[in-house]
Amino acid sequence: MARLIEGIWDGDPPETALRQVRHAASRLRKVLGAERLESAGDGYRLNMDGATCDAILFEQKVREARELFLRRDNAQRLAVLRTALGLWQGSAYSGLEGRLINTEVARLGGIWLAALEERLDAELAHGDHSQVIGELRLLVLEHPFRQRLTDLLMLALYRDGRTPEALEAYERLRTDLAENLGLDPDVSLRERHAAILRRDPVLDLSDNASTRPDRPVRPSYVQPGKSVPAQLPIKPAGFVGRNIALTALTRQFHDSDKSRSCVVVGAAGVGKTALAIHWAHENRDQFPDGQFFINLRGFDSGAPVSAHEALGRFIRALRDPSVSIPSDVDEAAALYRSLTDGKRILVVLDNAKNADQIRPLIPSSPNAFTVATSRNRLTGLTAVDDTVPLFLSPLNHLESVDLLAKSASTAGLSIDRGSTRRIAELCGHLPLALRISAALLVDGSGRTAKQLADELGNPDRLDLLSVDGDSTIATALDQSFQSLTAEAQQLLCQLALIPGDDFPQALALELGTGKDFDRLTTASLIDEHRPGRYRFHDLTREYAKKKAQATGSEIHVANQVIGWYHDNCRVLNSHDYNNVIAAVSAWRAHSSFWRLVHTVVAFVRLGENISVAAPLVDDQLAAALERGDTEAAQAMFDVKAQLCAEAGDNPGDVKFGQKALDIHRDETGFYHFTHGDARFSNGEMTLAEDHFRTALRLANEAQHQYTILASTAALANLYRVTGRYAEAETLFDGARKYFDHNPTGAMEIDARMAFVTFLCETGRVDEAEGLLRPILDSEVELDPGSWTQVIMFRADIRHARGQYREAIQDFEHALELTADNSRIQSRLIRTSIADIYCDLEDYDNALKQLELIDLDAASTKLRAIGMLQLARAHNGKKDHARAKAAATYSAEVFAETRLRSHALALTVLADAHEGLGEVKTARTTRERALRILNELGLPEPG
Numbered sequence: 001m002a003r004l005i006e007g008i009w010d011g012d013p014p015e016t017a018l019r020q021v022r023h024a025a026s027r028l029r030k031v032l033g034a035e036r037l038e039s040a041g042d043g044y045r046l047n048m049d050g051a052t053c054d055a056i057l058f059e060q061k062v063r064e065a066r067e068l069f070l071r072r073d074n075a076q077r078l079a080v081l082r083t084a085l086g087l088w089q090g091s092a093y094s095g096l097e098g099r100l101i102n103t104e105v106a107r108l109g110g111i112w113l114a115a116l117e118e119r120l121d122a123e124l125a126h127g128d129h130s131q132v133i134g135e136l137r138l139l140v141l142e143h144p145f146r147q148r149l150t151d152l153l154m155l156a157l158y159r160d161g162r163t164p165e166a167l168e169a170y171e172r173l174r175t176d177l178a179e180n181l182g183l184d185p186d187v188s189l190r191e192r193h194a195a196i197l198r199r200d201p202v203l204d205l206s207d208n209a210s211t212r213p214d215r216p217v218r219p220s221y222v223q224p225g226k227s228v229p230a231q232l233p234i235k236p237a238g239f240v241g242r243n244i245a246l247t248a249l250t251r252q253f254h255d256s257d258k259s260r261s262c263v264v265v266g267a268a269g270v271g272k273t274a275l276a277i278h279w280a281h282e283n284r285d286q287f288p289d290g291q292f293f294i295n296l297r298g299f300d301s302g303a304p305v306s307a308h309e310a311l312g313r314f315i316r317a318l319r320d321p322s323v324s325i326p327s328d329v330d331e332a333a334a335l336y337r338s339l340t341d342g343k344r345i346l347v348v349l350d351n352a353k354n355a356d357q358i359r360p361l362i363p364s365s366p367n368a369f370t371v372a373t374s375r376n377r378l379t380g381l382t383a384v385d386d387t388v389p390l391f392l393s394p395l396n397h398l399e400s401v402d403l404l405a406k407s408a409s410t411a412g413l414s415i416d417r418g419s420t421r422r423i424a425e426l427c428g429h430l431p432l433a434l435r436i437s438a439a440l441l442v443d444g445s446g447r448t449a450k451q452l453a454d455e456l457g458n459p460d461r462l463d464l465l466s467v468d469g470d471s472t473i474a475t476a477l478d479q480s481f482q483s484l485t486a487e488a489q490q491l492l493c494q495l496a497l498i499p500g501d502d503f504p505q506a507l508a509l510e511l512g513t514g515k516d517f518d519r520l521t522t523a524s525l526i527d528e529h530r531p532g533r534y535r536f537h538d539l540t541r542e543y544a545k546k547k548a549q550a551t552g553s554e555i556h557v558a559n560q561v562i563g564w565y566h567d568n569c570r571v572l573n574s575h576d577y578n579n580v581i582a583a584v585s586a587w588r589a590h591s592s593f594w595r596l597v598h599t600v601v602a603f604v605r606l607g608e609n610i611s612v613a614a615p616l617v618d619d620q621l622a623a624a625l626e627r628g629d630t631e632a633a634q635a636m637f638d639v640k641a642q643l644c645a646e647a648g649d650n651p652g653d654v655k656f657g658q659k660a661l662d663i664h665r666d667e668t669g670f671y672h673f674t675h676g677d678a679r680f681s682n683g684e685m686t687l688a689e690d691h692f693r694t695a696l697r698l699a700n701e702a703q704h705q706y707t708i709l710a711s712t713a714a715l716a717n718l719y720r721v722t723g724r725y726a727e728a729e730t731l732f733d734g735a736r737k738y739f740d741h742n743p744t745g746a747m748e749i750d751a752r753m754a755f756v757t758f759l760c761e762t763g764r765v766d767e768a769e770g771l772l773r774p775i776l777d778s779e780v781e782l783d784p785g786s787w788t789q790v791i792m793f794r795a796d797i798r799h800a801r802g803q804y805r806e807a808i809q810d811f812e813h814a815l816e817l818t819a820d821n822s823r824i825q826s827r828l829i830r831t832s833i834a835d836i837y838c839d840l841e842d843y844d845n846a847l848k849q850l851e852l853i854d855l856d857a858a859s860t861k862l863r864a865i866g867m868l869q870l871a872r873a874h875n876g877k878k879d880h881a882r883a884k885a886a887a888t889y890s891a892e893v894f895a896e897t898r899l900r901s902h903a904l905a906l907t908v909l910a911d912a913h914e915g916l917g918e919v920k921t922a923r924t925t926r927e928r929a930l931r932i933l934n935e936l937g938l939p940e941p942g
Contacts, residue, residue, distance in 0.1 A: 007100035229290035241399030266392035268476035269432030272373035298353025299479035333360035400424035407438030419449035496544035500579025566595035569602035669698030713754035843876035864893035880915030
């Protein structure tokens with residue numbers, strides 16, 4: 001585990017590192033299967049037996065290609081290398097960092113680059129020199145000192161009849177090596193240069209020279225004497241990264257089966273224009289009939305460029321500046337398509353606002369290619385015109401640091417890595433912000449990187465991120481903001497005031513309409529980073545917060561958010577926990593702060609740490625009593641009760657739960673449900689049943705679905721443990737309709753699990769598995785708390801089937817997810833593992849599990865459950881005296897409350913008496929146990 005944490009966080013782990021690793025392992029096991037990710041000591045082992053992994057398959061294919069090279073089978077070699085490289089879907093470990101990860105990234109990256117060189121070599125041997133020139137130019141720019149790439153580029157250019165460009169490529173590398181490294185090109189490259197100068201026949205294609213001309217002539221459709229449009233802006237300096245996006249554009253262009261147009265979508269300042277222009281320059285030789293560019297000014301303060309105006313510019317560039325342009329946009333578009341028919345042209349449409357600006361400007365020629373950029377998603381263009389969207393995010397950490405370092409190096413500055421990393425983080429890895437920061441470092445002010453980082457850490461960093469009032473982040477965001485409706489602007493500002501890292505869509509819809517919310521996502525102002533959950537870019541949030549403060553909407557937002565959290569606290573998931581804690585920190589002075597405190601303890605069902613509520617509850621309770629707010633006081637008594645329950649203090653749980661019921665009317669039955677649970681845990685079954693029944697009645701009257709399900713499950717569980725199986729079955733039949741409605745809802749999972757236990761206990765294991773299967777098969781990502789429950793109940797099913805090792809593995813997995821959070825749940829899990837070890841007659845391991853529980857500190861019920869397993873283990877070890885003491889305690893506790901458990905305790909106690917030679921007492925005790933089981937209709941224990 002220590003190596004995992006070191007590898008992930010590079011020696012600087014957060015306090016929650018262990019928990020985060022366990023949660024990640026849980027999600028991996030759901031995807032891969034528990035048998036793939038095994039527990040090993042305090043860490044994990046990935047079992048690759050019989051598995052396929054793209055990285056392993058990639059390396060195998062590369063080795064196979066090298067063998068084919070030795071056998072001179074170039075066609076098969078090329079096919080294998082294409083397959084190998086096709087396994088890559090971007091950079092290895094994209095978005096991850098750390099020393100261990102970086103080492104592996106470098107290793108895999110080196111193999112990938114070597115394989116790419118081999119593939120390009122095979123392409124050249126196949127005669128495809130014209131097709132690889134653009135790709136090779138891009139690679140040479142990315143790897144300027146990689147001499148093999150320059151060698152391949154020189155050969156491709158020479159075979160394409162472009163000897164001067166081949167010699168220029170060599171000269172550029174020679175100069176770079178001399179000036180930067182003080183080196184000369186390798187001997188092999190110098191020999192290639194000499195061979196080109198003397199036009200050595202060895203450079204010609206060996207197999208296809210007779211069918212391929214040495215100097216191919218490209219078809220051109222440009223009128224004689226007419227200059228070719230070359231409208232691309234200057235190539236962006238210091239461009240870094242974006243390998244995935246650049247590769248995607250290149251693949252789309254080269255794949256004739258794919259759309260001939262692409263729209264690059266992303267937030268303001270994310271680098272859409274730079275990407276489009278950089279790619280255009282790298283591939284301009286693929287478009288000999290012209291490269292067109294226009295800024296459509298979709299988000300500028302003035303009027304955007306209309307499609308008709310843009311058509312006029314392009315038509316004049318194709319024909320004559322004085323030509324008359326048809327006044328009708330459709331007629332102009334038809335003329336444009338006629339003029340571009342069959343031509344190999346590139347059209348870059350920058351900064352579009354809507355599909356109507358773009359659609360008439362897309363040539364119909366299959367030889368043309370169009371790249372558009374927009375802050376809006378332009379889904380209509382994708383749906384109707386088959387334009388491929390390419391979504392652009394901020395740079396990753398390494399790319400951000402590289403951009404800053406390159407910009408500083410150009411100006412002769414050297415900045416320390418720590419300050420560079422901090423600047424990158426404060427810029428949110430947004431390219432525009434990073435470029436402005438770099439400009440601030442080299443503006444002659446003498447500002448150091450550390451000073452700039454400190455300045456960016458202040459609240460006014462948006463004001464700082466500008467250069468002479470131009471190209472500011474605030475200006476770019478202003479343009480996006482002004483394009484919204486007034487209602488969408490208001491929603492954006494209010495969402496920015498929600499504390500925490502993200503928010504669910506349901507919460508956002510408390511503040512605005514779905515239509516306005518869609519406008520924000522379409523404009524790339526908020527991002528769906530996981531299903532149903534959205535977040536801001538840091539700088540966008542800061543901008544929107546400033547706008548919100550001017551409107552005075554903070555109180556309204558706090559009211560709505562606190563109310564929503566409280567009303568939905570029973571169905572929130574673990575992703576909401578940190579956001580609620582952030583709200584607790586931000587809104588302590590709010591009049592409804594008690595609602596947040598009450599919301600925090602709801603996370604106990606997910607195994608989250610609720611102790612943060614402990615120092616807050618007494619002050620909130622005193623304040624509520626002082627102002628006569630009985631609703632708030634009721635909630636705070638409930639908090640105290642739940643804190644007691646978590647600490648194993650059953651009397652305190654009962655005491656404060658009763659106070660909650662006494663001080664204020666229970667509108668939904670929820671407080672009767674929680675108090676019934678306290679009475680149940682305290683062994684007061686009659687009182688527990690009364691409260692559960694009352695809770696169910698009130699919940700049905702109020703149509704409070706959570707309490708309906710929770711009370712139904714709790715009452716069924718009470719009937720189960722007291723042997724009233726027919727009544728439990730009736731409740732189970734009534735609950736089925738809820739399970740079918742929402743299989744993975746938090747409420748439904750909690751209730752479903754209670755009935756899984758009931759079905760397992762009554763021998764209906766197949767039915768139990770059927771009840772659990774919709775959750776296991778669902779593609780919905782459960783929060784860790786709910787997933788832990790699912791794992792535990794799958795373990796119960798496997799235990800009931802006799803699949804002991806698989807059941808232990810599940811319980812250990814669940815234990816990893818709960819060990820830091822819930823002592824009660826971890827104790828229950830360990831008693832379950834001890835139970836399985838006893839079934840396996842592995843009594844030493846059973847005792848080890850029980851020793852870790854600290855039974856003396858557990859609640860009475862939990863201690864009795866643990867004592868039952870302790871007695872079984874002692875009997876197995878022939879220590880019947882200890883077994884007798886433990887079983888006696890368990891039997892006494894269960895005597896009035898848990899009939900089946902009472903029978904099991906008596907059976908174990910009978911075994912202890914028998915082992916001690918107390919034959920008569922053993923027989924009497926066993927007969928008592930059998931009578932209970934017969935009355936319940938349950939089989940005798942095996």
